[in-house]
Amino acid sequence: MKTLDFIKLSIALIFTASCFINLQAQNIIIKDPVIEKAVNEVSTYEIEKLITDLVDFHNRNNLSSTTDKNRGIGAAAEYLYQKVLSYIPESNGRLSTEKIYYTAGGANTRLGRKVKLCNVVATIKGNDKMDDRIIVVLAHYDNRGADGLDSTSYVPGANDDGSGIACLMEMVRLLSVINLPVTVKIMFMSGEEHGLLGAQHMADLAKKENWNLIAVINNDMIGNSNASETNTQNNTMVRVFSENIPVVETEDMRKARVFNSAENDSPSRQLARYVKEIGERYVDNMTVKLIYRNDRFGRGGDHTPFSRNGYTAVRICEINENYDRTHQNVFEEDGIKYGDEIWAINFEYVRKNTGVNIATVANLALAPxxxxxxxxxxxxxxxxxxxxxxxxxxxxxxxxxxxxxxxxxxxxxxxxxxxxxxxxxxxxxxxxxxxxxxxxxxxxxxxxxxxxxxxx
Ligand SMILES: [Zn+2]
Missing domain, CATH: 2.60.40.10 (Immunoglobulins)
Structure with missing residues (x-):
């Protein structure tokens, strides 16, 4: 075949094949300097310091002391509350904080007895009085070891969920100095390890008070980059879990979904794609990986009570989990170190995941x-x-x-x-x-x- 004929044939083939247009066009990356600055100011020093402080509470089990000044879940709650308070003077009136108490448990529950628990909520008030939208970002500060009822052993909880809490505190620090039209609520949750109790309380409060809640982002375990067993290492990829079919789908919603073939287009899936687009726009060396399920097999997270109340909610989580560390007490056996200790945290990974959160929330809060x-x-x-x-x-x-x-x-x-x-x-x-x-x-x-x- 002569060269020219080959080109003609190739062109003919291209035209035959191009009934479908190529949608993978080059993207122009345009960054808002205000968001870029906030993302660039996320500090591994602040993240490490916050996780170090959290680990020092020895054990943050939901059954641990609420009155001890130095140990237990009560001391941890007070620490988080005081830390948010310390950022208020810089915020020019935008930032406020509150402790929201609730009772949970009882004789025949996972907790075995009744306890009074506390969610610490930092609110960055939106500056547009005509706009009542709210964005929620959350993580849990309670933790557990091998035995969920053991409230006295040393259980550091550096990654689960010290990493998510550190991300949230950086968001408080960096978003409270920016003018945002939309209100952002940053929620430090208790009760997660005994049935998502703190998140359920907040999701019910949102429903009762009729919040115009447009997005919920849960950060649970975002600091471990090394897989147990396979020893896979990766600090350049993070997962975003989102439900396929809304758990609250009604018969009318089902009919519309089937008619439109919209099984991959739930509101939560749109939020997950948004996290990917905006996160990757602002954070280098980071791929946001969508997982087409609400959460991992047999495991839950604090976004789920919000999904059950009809809100658009996703979970951000590390790509590799380490089961030698999660929900383990601290000990060493056959050369393997068990326990959720701070030495295993990849602070650079937490920094990038925090950047993904900040970019997503700021961009969404600034959008119409x-x-x-x-x-x-x-x-x-x-x-x-x-x-x-x-x-x-x-x-x-x-x-x-x-x-x-x-x-x-x-x-x-x-x-x-x-x-x-x-x-x-x-x-x-x-x-x-x-x-x-x-x-x-x-x-x-x-x-x-x-x-x-x-x-x-
Ligand atoms: Zn967790």
């Missing part, structure tokens, strides 16, 4: 609210796709919108089209792609995507 009534027009047979939506009714008005497009067999949104109107007509068949719409402001902060559905 989501577009409303996002509709895919499915009437008639056409090779065009028409999508319409309305501007959000509250909060700042979007400058424009992004229409997101992805092939039905792809995990991530591919093409991102900037639109100034509230409708779009695209020369692609609606049958061959999934679509969503985001609001975007002048500086490029985008809202969560709203999946474009057809039908009633």
């Amino acid at each position: 609210p989501v577009p409303e009534n996002v509709k895919l027009n499915i009437a008639g047979l056409t090779n065009y796709t028409e999508i319409t939506w309305d501007a959000p009714k509250q909060g700042k008005t979007p400058k424009a919108y992004y229409v997101l497009m992805r092939e039905t067999d792809q995990p991530d949104w591919g093409r991102k089209i900037l639109v100034y109107d509230t409708n779009i007509k695209l020369p692609y068949s609606k049958d061959n792609y999934f679509y969503a719409v985001q609001s975007v402001d002048e500086q490029g902060h985008e809202s969560l995507p709203v999946f474009a559905k057809g039908g009633r």
Whole structure:
């Protein structure tokens, strides 16, 4: 075959194959300098110091002392509360904190007796009075060793969940000095190891008080980079767990999901994709890996009570777990060190995971609210796709919108089209792609995507 003929044949093949467009176009990385600065200021020194202090409480079991000044869960709660208080003067009135008490347990429960536990909540108040949206970031400060009822042995809990708590405290420090229109609540939870009790209390409070809660991010174990048994090492990848089908799905929601083939497009999955896009935009040497399940087999986390109350919630967790350390007492056997000790924490990994959290929360808090009534027009047979939506009714008005497009067999949104109107007509068949719409402001902060559905 002559060279020219080969080129002609190749071109013909390309045209045959290109009914589907290439959505893997190059991305332009545009960073907001304010968010970039906050991400860059996350400090491994602060993270190490905070985990060191937490470990010093000896044991943070939910049954441990609430009155001892130096040991136990009560002393840990007071420490976290005082630490948040110390950041208030720098916050120009944005930051406040409270201890939220609740009673849990009883004779026939996992705790075996009734206890009074405390969640410490840091609130960074949004500065837009017309915007009542709330973002929640949480981690748990209670811990456990091999025996869940052992409240006296030395159980450091450096990674589970000292790492998540350190991330949260850095978020308090770095987000409370930024002007954000949306309120961010940073929750230091108790009760996790005995049935997600603290998170359940907060999720019920959110429902009772009718919070406009747009996203919940749980950080539970984000500091271990080494797998037990296989000795796999990785501090460049973190998992985000999100539910496939909402646990609260009603019959009407089920019908709409089936009609739209939206089984990979729950609100929590959109949040997970958002964490990936924004986290990777701001944090170098980091891949955010979506896991298509709510949590690990047989294990739970504090995002789940929020999911059960109908909120959009995900869990961020290290890619490799180490079962010689998690929920173990400290001892050594056959040359293996057991226990959740601080020497095993990869502080650089916690720093990067904290950066992912800060970038995600700041970008979301600075974004306009989501577009409303996002509709895919499915009437008639056409090779065009028409999508319409309305501007959000509250909060700042979007400058424009992004229409997101992805092939039905792809995990991530591919093409991102900037639109100034509230409708779009695209020369692609609606049958061959999934679509969503985001609001975007002048500086490029985008809202969560709203999946474009057809039908009633
Ligand atoms: Zn945990």
